[in-house]
Amino acid sequence: MAKKKIVIIGGGFAGVFAAKELRRKMGKDADIELINKDNYFVFQPLLPEVAGGGINSSDAITSLRLLLKNIQVRLAEVIDVNFDEKVITVLQGTKRMPVEVSYDQLVLAMGQTADLSRFPGMTEHALTMKYMGDAFTLRNHVIRCLEHADVAQVPEIKKRLLTFLVVGAGFSGVETVGEVKHLIDKSLKFFPNISPDEINVKLIEFADRILLELPASLGEYAQKQLEKHNIEVLTGVGVNSATGTSAELSTGEIIQTKTVVATIGTGPNPLVEKLGLEMQWGKIKVDRCMRVPGKEDVWALGDAALIPLSDTPTERHDFAPPTAQFAVREGKQLGLNIRRVLNGWELKEFAYVSQGSMASLGASKAVAEVNGIKLKGFMAWVLWRSFYLSFLPGFVTKMRVFLNWTLHSFVPRNISLIEPPTKAATKYVHFRKGDVVFDRGMIADGFYTVIEGGFELDFKDAETGKHIHREYGPGQHFGERIILGRDKRTGKVKATEDSVCLWVARDDFKRFAKGFPMLDEYFKGYIAEKFGEEAARPKKD
Numbered sequence: 296m297a298k299k300k301i302v303i304i305g306g307g308f309a310g311v312f313a314a315k316e317l318r319r320k321m322g323k324d325a326d327i328e329l330i331n332k333d334n335y336f337v338f339q340p341l342l343p344e345v346a347g348g349g350i351n352s353s354d355a356i357t358s359l360r361l362l363l364k365n366i367q368v369r370l371a372e373v374i375d376v377n378f379d380e381k382v383i384t385v386l387q388g389t390k391r392m393p394v395e396v397s398y399d400q401l402v403l404a405m406g407q408t409a410d411l412s413r414f415p416g417m418t419e420h421a422l423t424m425k426y427m428g429d430a431f432t433l434r435n436h437v438i439r440c441l442e443h444a445d446v447a448q449v450p451e452i453k454k455r456l457l458t459f460l461v462v463g464a465g466f467s468g469v470e471t472v473g474e475v476k477h478l479i480d481k482s483l484k485f486f487p488n489i490s491p492d493e494i495n496v497k498l499i500e501f502a503d504r505i506l507l508e509l510p511a512s513l514g515e516y517a518q519k520q521l522e523k524h525n526i527e528v529l530t531g532v533g534v535n536s537a538t539g540t541s542a543e544l545s546t547g548e549i550i551q552t553k554t555v556v557a558t559i560g561t562g563p564n565p566l567v568e569k570l571g572l573e574m575q576w577g578k579i580k581v582d583r584c585m586r587v588p589g590k591e592d593v594w595a596l597g598d599a600a601l602i603p604l605s606d607t608p609t610e611r612h613d614f615a616p617p618t619a620q621f622a623v624r625e626g627k628q629l630g631l632n633i634r635r636v637l638n639g640w641e642l643k644e645f646a647y648v649s650q651g652s653m654a655s656l657g658a659s660k661a662v663a664e665v666n667g668i669k670l671k672g673f674m675a676w677v678l679w680r681s682f683y684l685s686f687l688p689g690f691v692t693k694m695r696v697f698l699n700w701t702l703h704s705f706v707p708r709n710i711s712l713i714e715p716p717t718k719a720a721t722k723y724v725h726f727r728k729g730d731v732v733f734d735r736g737m738i739a740d741g742f743y744t745v746i747e748g749g750f751e752l753d754f755k756d757a758e759t760g761k762h763i764h765r766e767y768g769p770g771q772h773f774g775e776r777i778i779l780g781r782d783k784r785t786g787k788v789k790a791t792e793d794s795v796c797l798w799v800a801r802d803d804f805k806r807f808a809k810g811f812p813m814l815d816e817y818f819k820g821y822i823a824e825k826f827g828e829e830a831a832r833p834k835k836d
């Protein structure tokens with residue numbers, strides 16, 4: 296059998312476990328490549344603990360290269376798949392150059408994304424809990440609120456800073472609210488001007504009870520535990536909208552707060568949406584063997600896929616749920632199925648029954664249902680920790696998490712405010728004579744205004760085929776066609792002398808133009824005048 300190339304998009308639970316199984320079963324018979332936006336694997340169930348400062352963010356992740364021995368790891372973002380040519384386009388490198396990667400078998404494991412667009416203001420102002428950066432940001436945000444509240448002089452501002460809302464009382468909402476409250480409680484002794492009764496933490500759930508995934512008795516116990524730690528639990532209430540200083544509930548009540556954490560609202564991964572595959576509930580439809588219908592060599596699994604668990608699925612519970620527990624089993628089964636298809640053997644349908652669920656409540660308490668047995672309190676919490684420790688991939692990560700847990704049982708939480716330098720939306724960029732600013736086919740990253748020096752543009756008119764050459768000096772600009780929705784550069788710009796430009800990031804430039812209609816009109820008129828009416832027509836490349 297000729298060596299086959301198997302490409303996996305996504306380095307979460309589903310992608311990583313599929314890659315490991317493939318390596319184990321295929322030996323040297325296949326080249327396996329995993330493409331991921333980050334070079335590490337995130338153990339998402341531990342994100343609330345990172346937000347609560349119980350685990351350092353760098354200790355709850357594992358390098359993909361460490362996890363995936365003898366597998367090519369590519370740090371890149373996939374932007375397109377051509378199923379006919381069997382080619383994937385990725386953006387990689389510091390210049391985010393588009394590069395093509397071919398495959399014989401393709402595995403789609405890109406997960407889902409947070410989508411709060413249904414709730415006005417939530418996308419802009421709510422914090423989410425999906426990526427490592429989210430957990431890190433939430434921890435910093437809580438500490439910053441305490442810092443500012445400790446010295447606040449206006450009572451309304453202090454109250455707003457000390458009011459924390461977590462929206463959604465599924466596993467991640469309950470665990471997040473418990474951990475945030477624990478972080479606050481353990482840190483208050485360092486903030487002499489904040490009294491514990493000034494802290495106002497609320498958990499908001501639209502359903503009539505919390506933790507719907509668990510039996511009602513465990514949900515009730517969890518609610519009582521949270522309330523015992525002065526977390527107010529509001530059920531049958533949703534959040535309608537948010538601003539930078541308040542949230543409006545479905546009851547019409549406006550709560551003044553600087554903190555809204557949304558653990559609700561998932562949406563399809565933007566790449567998944569773009570692929571033109573059959574979708575349902577924002578997921579790729581697959582057959583019981585996880586193969587995409589009509590595509591012999593394309594598979595999907597994990598949160599990105601809708602995997603039927605019976606031959607006549609209709610309801611949500613007839614499909615594999617979006618959990619790590621399932622994603623791991625799906626990954627293993629998919630690895631076996633790809634080997635089967637390459638050997639011409641019959642495929643096996645995915646079948647798995649959940650072994651149970653657990654939720655940590657903070658303060659050494661948890662609830663769990665394992666194989667029908669209900670557990671709560673300290674024992675459930677010990678089980679929760681033991682299970683996740685055994686579930687963590689890689690010995691090094693297990694050790695790091697274990698040491699974090701042990702250490703944080705004895706020492707106070709670290710309340711240092713570690714702010715990553717904010718990425719400026721504008722910056723000065725220096726070029727030497729001859730440096731290429733961008734070339735044809737590159738992703739349009741931003742807009743450039745010349746501050747000093749000079750540049751030349753070479754551009755071929757798509758309609759007439761005519762070659763256009765332009766020169767730019769101080770005060771002039773280039774790269775403005777992103778305003779029309781262009782994703783890729785159509786020309787090449789080079790510095791003709793040592794020069795300096797002011798660079799404005801793509802999305803900021805677009806937002807700015809949208810907010811200032813005069814600016815938008817100016818650029819559209821400019822493009823039409825300099826490059827012709829065709830070039831000024833809004834369209835995607």
Ligand SMILES: Cc1cc2nc3c(=O)[nH]c(=O)nc-3n(C[C@H](O)[C@H](O)[C@H](O)COP(=O)(O)OP(=O)(O)OC[C@H]3O[C@@H](n4cnc5c(N)ncnc54)[C@H](O)[C@@H]3O)c2cc1C
Nearest residue numbers: 305307308309332339340373405406597598617618619620
């Ligand atoms: C806070 C939280 C707590 C949770 N707790 C539990 C729990 O206790 N138990 C449980 O079973 N489950 C839990 N889950 C759910 C579980 O984590 C998910 O079901 C699981 O992570 C799904 O795995 P996945 O591989 O399908 O997707 P993901 O883990 O989301 O991985 C997808 C990967 O694909 C990458 N990617 C996406 N698009 C591209 C692209 N275009 N190019 C390159 N790479 C791309 C992403 O960067 C990511 O690394 C929790 C989830 C969250 C958010």
